[in-house]
Amino acid sequence: MKNCDSPIGVFDSGLGGLTVLKEIHHALPEENTVYLGDTARVPYGIRSNETVLKYCFENVRFLMDREIKLLVVACNTASSIAIERIRESIGIPVIGVIEPGARAAISAAQNNIAVIGTETTIKSGAYQKAIKELDTTVKVESRACPLFVPLVEEGWIDNEVAKLVAEKYLLDLRNVDALVLGCTHYPLLRAVIGEVMGTVPLIDSALETAREVMSVLTSAGTLRSKNRQDDKPGKHEYYVTDMPQKFYELVERFLGHSAENLSKVDL
Amino acid sequence: MKNCDSPIGVFDSGLGGLTVLKEIHHALPEENTVYLGDTARVPYGIRSNETVLKYCFENVRFLMDREIKLLVVACNTASSIAIERIRESIGIPVIGVIEPGARAAISAAQNNIAVIGTETTIKSGAYQKAIKELDTTVKVESRACPLFVPLVEEGWIDNEVAKLVAEKYLLDLRNVDALVLGCTHYPLLRAVIGEVMGTVPLIDSALETAREVMSVLTSAGTLRSKNRQDDKPGKHEYYVTDMPQKFYELVERFLGHSAENLSKVDL
Numbered sequence: 390m391k392n393c394d395s396p397i398g399v400f401d402s403g404l405g406g407l408t409v410l411k412e413i414h415h416a417l418p419e420e421n422t423v424y425l426g427d428t429a430r431v432p433y434g435i436r437s438n439e440t441v442l443k444y445c446f447e448n449v450r451f452l453m454d455r456e457i458k459l460l461v462v463a464c465n466t467a468s469s470i471a472i473e474r475i476r477e478s479i480g481i482p483v484i485g486v487i488e489p490g491a492r493a494a495i496s497a498a499q500n501n502i503a504v505i506g507t508e509t510t511i512k513s514g515a516y517q518k519a520i521k522e523l524d525t526t527v528k529v530e531s532r533a534c535p536l537f538v539p540l541v542e543e544g545w546i547d548n549e550v551a552k553l554v555a556e557k558y559l560l561d562l563r564n565v566d567a568l569v570l571g572c573t574h575y576p577l578l579r580a581v582i583g584e585v586m587g588t589v590p591l592i593d594s595a596l597e598t599a600r601e602v603m604s605v606l607t608s609a610g611t612l613r614s615k616n617r618q619d620d621k622p623g624k625h626e627y628y629v630t631d632m633p634q635k636f637y638e639l640v641e642r643f644l645g646h647s648a649e650n651l652s653k654v655d656l
Numbered sequence: 657m658k659n660c661d662s663p664i665g666v667f668d669s670g671l672g673g674l675t676v677l678k679e680i681h682h683a684l685p686e687e688n689t690v691y692l693g694d695t696a697r698v699p700y701g702i703r704s705n706e707t708v709l710k711y712c713f714e715n716v717r718f719l720m721d722r723e724i725k726l727l728v729v730a731c732n733t734a735s736s737i738a739i740e741r742i743r744e745s746i747g748i749p750v751i752g753v754i755e756p757g758a759r760a761a762i763s764a765a766q767n768n769i770a771v772i773g774t775e776t777t778i779k780s781g782a783y784q785k786a787i788k789e790l791d792t793t794v795k796v797e798s799r800a801c802p803l804f805v806p807l808v809e810e811g812w813i814d815n816e817v818a819k820l821v822a823e824k825y826l827l828d829l830r831n832v833d834a835l836v837l838g839c840t841h842y843p844l845l846r847a848v849i850g851e852v853m854g855t856v857p858l859i860d861s862a863l864e865t866a867r868e869v870m871s872v873l874t875s876a877g878t879l880r881s882k883n884r885q886d887d888k889p890g891k892h893e894y895y896v897t898d899m900p901q902k903f904y905e906l907v908e909r910f911l912g913h914s915a916e917n918l919s920k921v922d923l
């Protein structure tokens with residue numbers, strides 16, 4: 390039985406999962422969190438299923454040693470490949486980003502949904518499957534956009550290169566009812582993606598994922614705010630497998646606070 | 657004392673080193689070769705020195721177990737970070753891609769040389785240092801071009817995105833006497849880079865590296881063609897840490913022959 394003070398564990402292949410962590414901090418400010426970014430082996434989206442699974446289980450083992458009460462797989466590639474296998478192997482709730490994203494897409498669109506993501510996420514068919522499970526009649530298109538992650542990492546999120554790449558990938562998807570941003574990096578390109586897509590709603594699963602974390606903790610009775618008299622804000626730990634300095638700067642930029650408890654670890 | 661039949665070992669973070677291997681096969685068709693591409697952890701150019709060193713030594717250990725007679729570090733990032741440390745640790749000749757590239761640049765230009773590469777290669781200052789050691793009076797500029805590798809991996813080597821990215825990175829470097837393509841992926845973008853750079857000579861270190869391999873084996877007396885009566889072509893082995901199928905296709909495309917002896921390995 391997990392203590393309500395136990396942290397929520399979150400992992401991603403790198404920094405993209407910070408978009409999910411930000412929503413968790415916002416929705417649940419009293420919760421303690423532990424974030425692991427596997428920056429020594431990022432990106433996962435270009436690797437085989439077998440290799441992604443291996444890396445995921447190393448991440449899970451690390452977070453389980455920190456006695457987390459709930460695990461968030463804040464990486465679309467990892468969620469699409471590994472979530473079932475992780476659920477089978479550990480005794481705490483596991484939340485990925487695919488199912489919340491699929492639910493939000495179905496709420497926004499009735500006929501045609503498009504999903505964009507990394508090569509491995511798209512090839513896995515995980516979004517298509519999750520959407521079809523909710524509604525068999527909806528049409529789902531999907532497309533890999535491999536240059537979006539390096540564009541974000543380069544910081545080119547609203548220049549003419551970003552615009553041209555977005556047009557190349559998305560121009561013929563403008564007839565859909567909703568576009569799922571199936572990679573945690575993509576919300577950072579929301580402006581240029583929105584320019585190409587016009588009025589099509591853009592679905593960002595980070596917010597939905599945070600809501601799911603809240604409802605799972607509520608139903609399990611392990612919400613920290615419900616079990617304490619004080620309302621002290623939660624403590625946040627960060628671990629990366631490489632480049633801690635770069636990550637530190639990104640946390641400040643993304644989350645608006647310093648990553649005081651940041652360490653580099655070998656998995 | 658190594659046998660002349662022992663293979664030449666070549667490693668790279670992924671597939672870029674195939675440009676170097678191709679020149680070695682062309683210059684020394686009788687030599688046996690073993691190529692290792694660390695595709696489970698590519699790219700190296702975004703990682704810390706410490707992590708690149710760790711990965712390099714795992715690669716070196718694997719190739720040393722194959723009893724190679726000479727090692728080629730066919731990756732600019734690895735060459736810039738690790739070459740001295742590798743030389744100190746093993747008893748066979750070690751050839752990187754930086755020094756041959758620096759020599760070719762000095763042959764082509766007398767006043768201003770520009771070097772482009774990954775963030776880690778450029779930050780290491782290895783090219784700048786190698787060029788200055790040959791000629792202290794020459795001016796060296798350098799620039800990281802992080803989007804070039806993902807463009808090549810996406811196969812966008814001559815479309816309008818590639819052209820626009822090349823312009824963004826290179827337009828103000830057109831006044832130099834020579835441009836060093838300081839990453840093994842970049843020769844594949846030669847057409848669009850050449851369009852921006854006009855008549856500026858583009859230095860590709862793959863060819864120079866193959867020449868150095870030839871001269872080192874000649875002086876060591878371990879050239880296979882000199883020690884055998886027959887002139888059978890060499891045998892070639894390939895190892896990758898992930899995605900063998902994709903690599904197989906790339907070898908066919910790059911080298912024009914099948915990678916018959918291709919295996920996936922864990923390091």
